[in-house]
Amino acid sequence: MSRHIEVIAPDDRDKIRKIGFVHFMSISTFAASMGYCGMCFGWRMAHELWGVPAVIGEFFGFCALLFYILIFSRYFHKWRVDSEAVRAEWDSPTKINFFGTFNVSTVLLAAVLAPYTPTIASIFWYAGLILIMVFSWILLEYWLYSRQQVESVTPAWILAVLGPITIPIAGNVLQNPGYHDISIFCVAIGLVTGIPLIFLLFAHSLFAKNMTANAVQPSLMILMAPFGMGYITYTQTFAPDTFTVLFINAGIFLFWPIAIKILYVMRHSPFCMGWWACSFPTMAFTNGVLHYSVDHPVLWTKGLGIFLLLFGTSLILYLSFKTIWAAVHKTLWKLY
Template structure:
C-alpha cells in the first residue's frame, strides 16, 4: 500500500491539536461494543452452560463505565476541537465509525433491563432512532456517487449493517408492538450486507492490501453473519434453516479471518484500531452459545466454549494493553 493511499484511509489527527483527548477517534466506542458484547456472551454462557453469573455482571458494569468514560472524553473533543470531529465525520472511511456509539447505545439496554427497564427502553429508543437516521444519511451520501474503490473497507459495514443490532434488546425490554420495527431493521441490515461484502471483497482482491493499522477491521466482516443470526433469532423467536445458514457462514468467515489476523501482533504496532476485532468476536461467541442451546450436542457446545474463550482472551488482552499504554502516557501513540 502506498503512503498516499494509507493517508486516504486513515484520517490525520493533527487538526485535533496537542491534547490526547482531542485526538481520540470515535472508533474508540468499539471498545464499549466489545466489552458489552463479551458481557452478553458470558450472560448467555451462564444460562446455557452454567458459567458463573458474576462474570457477565462484572463485565456489564465495566462496559457501562467504559461508555461513560469514552462519551465524556469524546464530548470534550467535540467542545474543544469541533473541526476535528467534523473532519472525522466527513472522512469516507472514518465517518462510518460514528455508528459505533449508536451501536453501543443499542447494546447497553440488554445489560440495564434488569436494573431499570424505563432507562433501558429510553436508551434503546434513542439508539434505534439514531441508528436509523445515521444509516439513511450514509446511504444517501454513498448514492451521491464519486466514491473511491479504495475506500470500500470493512468500516462501511458499520452504518447500515449496524441496523441488525436494533432487534437484539427487544426480548429483554418486554416492549410489545415493536415487531414491525425489528423486521424493518433486520431487512435493512441483511439487504445491505450483501452488496457491501461484495464491494469489500472486490477491494481486497483487486486493490493493494489495506494499511497495517486498518487490518484488524477485517474482523468486522464476521458481524453481518454473527449479529444477523442473533437478530434473526430474536426477531422470529426461532432458529430455523436460514438462521443455521448464517451460523455456518459465520464459522467459515471466522476460519478465514482468524487465519489472516494471527500474525498481526508481529507485523503492526498496537493501536486503538485493534479494538475493531472485539465486538465481532464477542458477537460470534454469543451466536455460538445461542446455536448450542438450539442444537443441544457436544460439538456445538465445544464450538461455543472455544469462541467464548477466544473472545475473552482477546478482549482481556486489548483492555490490559490499552490501560497499560494510557498509564504510561502513550495514548497519542495508540491513536497514531
C-alpha cells in the first residue's frame, strides 16, 4: 500500500492511511450495478425470445443487487468518515450529475426484484421515483439559476433525463396505483428535455476540450441510453408508432461511431473506473433494440439484437475483470 501512497499529496497521506480505499470511491461506482441490471433485462428477453437458460439473466440480476448493497454500504461509510470528499463531489459541476447513478440503479432494481418480491420491489420503485424526480428538479434549478461553464458540460448531464424515463420500466411491471399517469409524465419529460439535450451534448462532445481525456470519452455512450430506454418506455406506455421507429433507428445510426471510438480508447489507454459509465447505456440501447426486434421482427433487427446483447455482455464482463484485477493489485484508487 505504501508504494501507492506516493501518488497522494503529502499533506493528505495520513488521512488516506486512516480512511483507506473508501476515500477514492466515486458515486459513479453505482454505474456497475446499473450495468448488471441492464444485462439482467437483456438475458431475460433472450430467455423469452430464444429459450436461453433463465438462470443467466437471474444471475446477473443477483449480481446487480449484490453490487448495489456493497457499493451503498461502502459509500455510506465514506460519507460518515470523509464527508468532505462527498460534499466535494456534490459541489463539482461535473461530478454532481453522477449522483443520478444511485437513483437510477435504485429504480432499476425494482424491475429486477419484481418477479420475486413485488412488495420490496415497490419500495425500491417508490424510493427511486422520489429520488429521481427530486434530483432532476435540483439539477434543472442549478442549470437555470447558475451560470454554466462550457467545460462542465459532459454526457453525464443526460442522467437528469435518463432517470425519469427509467421509472416506467419497473412501473409498467409492478402496476402500482397511478403508474400509468406517472409513466405518461416521465415520457413527457423525456421528449421535452431529452431530445434537445442529446443533440446539445453530441455537438459539444465534438469540440469540447474536456472530452479529449481517455477517462471521459467512454461516457459518450451515455448518449445512447435515451434511445434505448426512450423506445421501451414510450412503446410500453402507449404503443409502437412511426416516431418510435424513427427514434430507435437514429440511435442505431449513432451507435457505431461512438462504440468504435470507445473501443479504440479502451485498447490504447490504461483502465479507468470512469469506463463503467458506458456499461448501462450499452445495455439500455441493447434492450431497446431487442424490443424493436419484437415489434419489427425481420432478420436484421433480430441479428442486431443478438450482436448487441453479446457485445454489451462482453464489455461489462471485461470491465468487471479489469476492476477485479486492479483491486487485487491495489492500484484501483489511482484509476478514478
